[in-house]
Amino acid sequence: MRTNGADARFDRARLGRRLAQTFDAMTTILPSPPNFLSRVFELPAGDVLAHSVYVDDDKPRICSLHTLEPNRPYVTLTFAQSLDAKIAGQGGKQLALSGNESMLMTHWLRTFHDGILVGIGTALNDNPQLNTRHLPPFSADGPYKYHLPRPIILDTDLRLPIDCKLLRNYRAGVGRRPWVVTRAIVADGDESHVSRQTSLETTGARIIEVNTDGDGRISIPSLLVRLRELGIQSLMVEGGARVIQSFLGVEARHRNCIDTVIITVAPTLVGNGGVGYGTDLSSDMLPGVQHIETELFGRDAVVAFKVTQ
Numbered sequence: 001m002r003t004n005g006a007d008a009r010f011d012r013a014r015l016g017r018r019l020a021q022t023f024d025a026m027t028t029i030l031p032s033p034p035n036f037l038s039r040v041f042e043l044p045a046g047d048v049l050a051h052s053v054y055v056d057d058d059k060p061r062i063c064s065l066h067t068l069e070p071n072r073p074y075v076t077l078t079f080a081q082s083l084d085a086k087i088a089g090q091g092g093k094q095l096a097l098s099g100n101e102s103m104l105m106t107h108w109l110r111t112f113h114d115g116i117l118v119g120i121g122t123a124l125n126d127n128p129q130l131n132t133r134h135l136p137p138f139s140a141d142g143p144y145k146y147h148l149p150r151p152i153i154l155d156t157d158l159r160l161p162i163d164c165k166l167l168r169n170y171r172a173g174v175g176r177r178p179w180v181v182t183r184a185i186v187a188d189g190d191e192s193h194v195s196r197q198t199s200l201e202t203t204g205a206r207i208i209e210v211n212t213d214g215d216g217r218i219s220i221p222s223l224l225v226r227l228r229e230l231g232i233q234s235l236m237v238e239g240g241a242r243v244i245q246s247f248l249g250v251e252a253r254h255r256n257c258i259d260t261v262i263i264t265v266a267p268t269l270v271g272n273g274g275v276g277y278g279t280d281l282s283s284d285m286l287p288g289v290q291h292i293e294t295e296l297f298g299r300d301a302v303v304a305f306k307v308t309q
């Protein structure tokens with residue numbers, strides 16, 4: 001695995017196209033992401049250019065995480081958990097584990113990445129928006145707006161509801177077009193799959209086919225190759241439990257699929273009925289961890305590390 005310094009770097013070739021905005025940025029007081037994130041990703045500290053992640057949405061950004069790995073995006077796995085390692089409550093009940101300060105940090109993380117990925121379990125359970133609405137606002141008539149990551153949903157059987165917030169936001173012009181990743185259809189077809197595909201496409205989704213693994217789930221290494229081909233240079237993986245397990249699992253680890261893990265640990269206990277992500281990670285298959293940094297955001301501890309084989 002490459003070092004953080006080699007992975008997280010600025011695309012300085014893009015700077016020329018942004019000189020006017022850069023000048024503007026240097027003469028305007030703009031919100032900055034937490035220094036913690038600059039350190040974790042080894043972004044140049046105090047460099048105003050480094051923090052100018054919030055120029056026009058669809059144009060190249062001054063700052064974009066990317067990796068020198070040719071066949072996948074830079075991948076950050078991040079989520080919030082309780083002290084007893086639960087990410088949701090009884091029966092999957094969505095919990096506000098992060099306090100305001102760490103949630104703000106998470107929204108900065110979102111704007112750092114080209115894509116934001118969740119599994120269909122999370123999409124069905126939480127109906128998330130996956131946007132950057134907690135970041136400090138800019139004036140409506142100014143040149144700045146935050147980069148929105150592309151929502152990406154792992155959904156083998158196309159169960160995403162057509163009235164979900166991700167599709168509604170896209171249709172209302174306040175969200176990016178969601179990409180729904182499904183299994184590659186076999187040659188003789190599957191009529192109900194095709195019909196669900198048509199409904200989702202008609203209501204705004206882009207369907208992306210990727211091969212499945214031995215368990216019939218989307219193959220994570222194949223997914224990453226495909227996303228990179230489609231221009232995703234950096235991917236934030238938010239969860240839920242099964243997706244976290246897949247990314248921390250042996251196959252993904254051995255295929256070098258993660259760069260950085262950032263976990264928000266909230267000072268709360270959920271107990272037995274809560275949703276954990278460790279159940280399929282048997283002790284002899286646990287990843288090694290290499291600590292990068294831990295910082296307090298309000299009452300929450302945010303821990304950044306790398307996984308090792």
Ligand SMILES: NC(=O)C1=CN([C@@H]2O[C@H](COP(=O)(O)OP(=O)(O)OC[C@H]3O[C@@H](n4cnc5c(N)ncnc54)[C@H](OP(=O)(O)O)[C@@H]3O)[C@@H](O)[C@H]2O)C=CC1
Nearest residue numbers: 079080088092119121122156217218239240241242243246
């Ligand atoms: N605290 C936090 O930070 C977060 C908490 N959550 C919580 O997590 C819970 C949802 O977790 P969970 O139910 O496990 O759902 P996930 O969001 O992890 O989605 C899992 C589903 O995604 C599909 N999938 C396709 N390919 C893969 C793959 N390679 N690996 C894993 N999944 C794949 C499968 O469904 P199919 O076969 O149909 O394709 C699978 O059942 C919710 O309660 C939510 O609130 C979620 C995110 C963050």
Ligand SMILES: Nc1nc(O)c(N)c(N[C@@H]2O[C@H](COP(=O)(O)O)[C@@H](O)[C@H]2O)n1
Nearest residue numbers: 080095096097098126128129130131238
């Ligand atoms: N960072 C974090 N802290 C929590 O306490 C959470 N419950 C989550 N959940 C994740 O955020 C999604 C909701 O996003 P929106 O607020 O709708 O934009 C949720 O689906 C989980 O992925 N994250």
